[in-house]
Amino acid sequence: MAVISLLDVRKDFPFFSQGLVYLDSAATSQKPKVVLDVMREFYEKNNANVHRGVYRLADMATQMYEAARKTVAEFIGAHPREIVFVRNATEAINLVAHSFGGSVVSKDDSILLTEMEHHSNIVPWQMLAKTKDAKLSFVPITESGQIELSAVRHGVSQKPKIFAFTHVSNVLGTINPAKEFIAEAHKCGVPVLLDASQSVPSMPVSVKDLDCDFLVFSGHKLLGPHIGVLYGKRELLERMEPFLCGGGMIKEVDFQSSTWNDVPWKFEAGTFDVPSAVGLASAIEYLNKVGMKNVMEHEQALARYAYDLLGKDPVVTLYGSDNRLNLVSFNVGDMHGHDVSTLLDQHGVCVRAGHHCAHPLMKRLGIPACVRVSFGVYSTKADVDKFMVALQKAKKVFGL
Amino acid sequence: MTDDLASEMYKEIILDYYRHPRNYGVLPHPDIVSHDVNTSCGDEITMQVLVKDGRIGNIRFSGRGCAISQASASMLTEFALGKSLEEVAKFNKESMLGLINIPISCMRLKCALLGLKVLKLGILQFIGEKVEVEDEG
Missing domain, CATH: 3.40.640.10 (Type I PLP-dependent aspartate aminotransferase-like (Major domain))
Incomplete structure (x- = not known):
């Protein structure tokens, strides 16, 4: 796995003082002070x-x-x-x-x-x-x-x-x-x-x-x-x-x-x-x-890191290809996205699940819903790691 | 919610109904066909009912969605089978939550109640009552 050179700007974002793992930046971003x-x-x-x-x-x-x-x-x-x-x-x-x-x-x-x-x-x-x-x-x-x-x-x-x-x-x-x-x-x-x-x-x-x-x-x-x-x-x-x-x-x-x-x-x-x-x-x-080039590298590296980790899990289905910016969409076994999201939420991990306001695309992919993790400039490698731990616990509830 | 509570929401019986839904499918000549989706999440349920002497003679559901929505709909069909239409039409949020008997967060209430909403809408249309089914979520 590639070494990730990451930005360190989280201290600028008051939102994170509550300790949440926020992985829904493609929906809306947190704000710097x-x-x-x-x-x-x-x-x-x-x-x-x-x-x-x-x-x-x-x-x-x-x-x-x-x-x-x-x-x-x-x-x-x-x-x-x-x-x-x-x-x-x-x-x-x-x-x-x-x-x-x-x-x-x-x-x-x-x-x-x-x-x-x-x-x-x-x-x-x-x-x-x-x-x-x-x-x-x-x-x-x-x-x-x-x-x-x-x-x-x-x-x-x-x-x-x-x-x-x-x-x-x-x-x-x-x-x-x-x-x-x-x-x-x-x-x-x-x-x-x-x-x-x-x-x-x-x-x-x-x-x-x-x-x-x-x-x-x-x-x-x-x-x-x-x-x-x-x-x-x-x-x-x-x-x-x-x-x-x-x-x-x-x-x-x-x-x-x-x-x-x-x-x-x-x-x-x-x-x-x-x-x-x-x-x-x-x-x-x-x-x-910060520099938009750095922002892109940072968010892309995190998406790549999450994509590679998820790809190692045999019950995870990934969507899309290597050509990706700052997010990863997936499904886990026969779990519905909302069940994954609800269970991750128990561990303070916020992810988007559902149709992502893209019904025609979901039909094209042949799935009713999927889970999405997306990254912002303030996201960290530790966020991905915490998400992966929570995902294992969620899978366990469904016996996967 | 702790790990324990999470697994209570997804306890064995819910997962069993999710993976092996009872009364899943379609009927050849249903008297009632009703369908709805949760716009926020995309869960969808169709209910089909064969009415016999004012009672639910046969019932099937189909759809896609989370474990809570699908298991709740399946449990509801088992409960409704053989009951009078009026009786099922009176079934409400509390009785539905009693039926599935798991702790439900606000965000997931719509999932748990979708099957009931669909079935009640179908029944009310069938008996010609114009009643707004309350959207509990």
């Missing part, structure tokens, strides 16, 4: 509504909000005007499906997805297809949970109006070669939305390098608070109609009609969640200090 402090300080000292007041405090809050946008933009290689703050990645996909999809998809058109998508990257497109009388097609996955370039090539050659796919599978951990897929799509003139919910928190991601047309992710998986980010190429955002309407997203409002604000504010209706934007920027600054 600095993020909590920054948000608290915002509420205590800087809280004012942005883009509205002319007093100094409001000006300061506005500056902090727009600085957060700049931090997010730099983090993924975008321009600040291409960053829209939303509630979460799901809302970002809904926004694109509605405002972009709504204008380019017509009757009998197709929308291309893959078999490994999270529900959040399926259902908004189903709604769009239903409204427009269009259809969905899916790029298949292989037995080992990979998507082959030839399958993508075939999919985009059918001229779908948009191709939306996940950068990293939340069930299999598979890292898709997004850059190649996007280039293939663009050769056929197909725009691409990349669901980066699992990748942005755990590996370096640059929209400039990938050349995706849209990219979405959630702050809460990224050591930050509950805020979502939509990246869109500026010329596309400019062309799109707003999604949610109200204050903030308008330039002028008359009794009968209104004109829209410039991007990205055109897509930010209502009072902004400034403290969360500021908190997200703080989380990104924290990750930048």
